[in-house]
Amino acid sequence: MPEMTYSAALNRALREEMMRDNSVFIMGEDIGVWGDGGGVFSVTKGLLEEFGPERIRDTPISEEGFVSMGVGAAMVGSRPVVEVMYSDFLTLVMDPLVNQAAKMRYMFGGQVKVPLVVRTNLGASGGKAAQHSQSFESWFMHVPGLKIVVPTRPEDAAGLLKTAIRDDNPVIFLEHKSLYFMKGEVPDVIEPIPFGQALVRREGKDVTVVATQVMLQHALKAAEQLQEEGIDIEVIDPRTLVPLDIETILTSVRKTGRCVIAHEAVERAGWAAEVGFQVSLQAFDYLDAPIVRVCAANLPIPYTKVLESVVVPNLDDVKEGIRAVVAGRPYSRGGKAIHE
């Protein structure tokens, strides 16, 4: 199987979908002409040359405007893939996404559909500071009508992107800044991967760890290192948060009796709470210890890398969280905002 970066895998998926269906087009800032071409992470590299400016459209810095255009274009028969450069800027597109895209089909009684994909990237990547490092997947999980995809591996990114583009519903496709240059095996033929199918990345019998993206990488590393302490960890990659494959998680917790949920988003009201609650509701009798979540402290992400590494959870925090659940202690990364 060929090896390629996450970014190259996305590029391939976009290309193949655009070839397969003429109604697919891409919009976003600096995705076409800027620099070497292909956007800040090279995801759209070569596409402008191949498909032309009608289908690869550079936009002004006007997120609310061009995402709204995407909603409208989707409603009249196109399949737009709109890129928002950093997930932090999703704050500007809340109305088109939440009030329009998520609800159009419902409010119009099914007369219209919104096959829109909004691609963006989550997460801290070393010194981009509070407004360019956030992880907002939890916000959108709270909006009925939106699907949320959080792929970690290049082959998942490609397969899930195809499914997102072919889905007739609005999909928020959340990549991660630190994963774009991660390499992985991608099959010669990329099949669309169905939503709502989690993968057990590593089998184990002592603790269930549910994690996404960079936290998933940490969890797998923690699994190797904690094996020496006699702790055998099962690691689950949900791949999509809406729809969520809760059954795979529950099956695992019923086996291990202990659950740790790790995400880079802020701890307070993050999606770890939603999944943790589902586990406590549906696997109550199987829990041998309180559920642990390893998340970012409830603080804005600092600019200096030293302080960023304190707020954003890392490998040591994941290991601490796992040790806590094995001991039955509650665990939290807490943090009070300075101005409280």
Next chain:
Amino acid sequence: MSIVELILPRTSDAMTEAILASWLVADQSEVVAGDIVAEVETEKAMVEVTVESDGFLVAAVPVSATVEVGGVLAFVLSGQDIEDYRSGTLVLGTTVTEPPQPIQISPKTEPEAGVIDQQEVFATPQELVGIYRASDRALVSSPLARKLAKDAGLDLATLAPGSGPGGRIVRADIEAALSNPSGKQVAPLTPRQRAMAAAMVQSTTIPHFSISRDIPLGELIQLRLQLKRSNLEPPSLSAFFVRILAIAMRDNPLSRVSWVADGIKSHSTSAIGVAVADGDTDLVVPVIHNAESKSLWDIGKEIQGLSLDVKDRRLRPEQLQGALATISNLGMFGIDTLTPIIPPGQCFIIGIGRSRERLAYDSEGRVIEETYVSVTLSGDHRILTGLGAARLLDRFSDVCENPIQLFDPEVFQI
């Protein structure tokens, strides 16, 4: 009764103890949640201690005493309790056995000098520290521990305190109790043990008699060897015994009976139980139904399958019911002879010991060495006589000594 302990909180990461500098309220005076009641001196600073409930404060330590983090500083008593305390009927003692562990926030690197004090920023979330208060429920257990205890019929109270934080009973405690019942003086019965005990007591109502016979095994061993040499993996000796017993029972209808409420019931088929050990303490007897119409090979496979089902605890109730007779083989454990107990509802049970060698005479009067097993049949004397049992055992022995009879066309299949 409501007594709340006021414990010394950990106010900085490295703090292990503090000195009680002064009480700010009079002993036994009334306090309200939020009142500052004492000052303690830590290595770094004077820290105020606040009380979190309403009531009457009774100091537990004097001024200038050194208290460890988590140690009791005072008690806050309700109105009734303070009366009892003053009149001497209530005696106060500390019950906190373990200092509360605050949540660990681990700063990974040293921040630059003069920058934000991380303790300011990462203050311990109070709502989580509350979990560690000595619970006013005596029995604390994880949901999983409760479920496992219920399934095993264990009383949680006998397992308290557990090995989890704050004395929580956890899965490990249930597992330890189940695998080492001798750790406690009286081990509660598991459902299986209870069932076995009830069945054995019921068996004592059956009038038992026993007869024994030593059965030469030479021919049977030879037959199995020949099968092996021809690359036909023979079924186990147990399977042979079940098949042979089925033939013996087919030829002895008087052995195919069971005692029922209003008389003696005859059976046209032979259901034979095979005793299987499950660990050191449990005995399970899965049943081979219609043994007389099953081939030796089928019986062999069925016994193998049932052994796995026993190991995986997958047996269904119908697999344990309906036997007319049982075979119990303790040969592999070195037993010479056994006098087995008839399971309730059955006509007889056959106990088989280990194979041994002895000197014997052959048909020409020469001394030969022969391999044999001792077989003991215990029968229900209400429905089987000594003579009936002897005839059955005779036929059983006959087929064991001349296993070529397994080819008898009267027998459906080998």
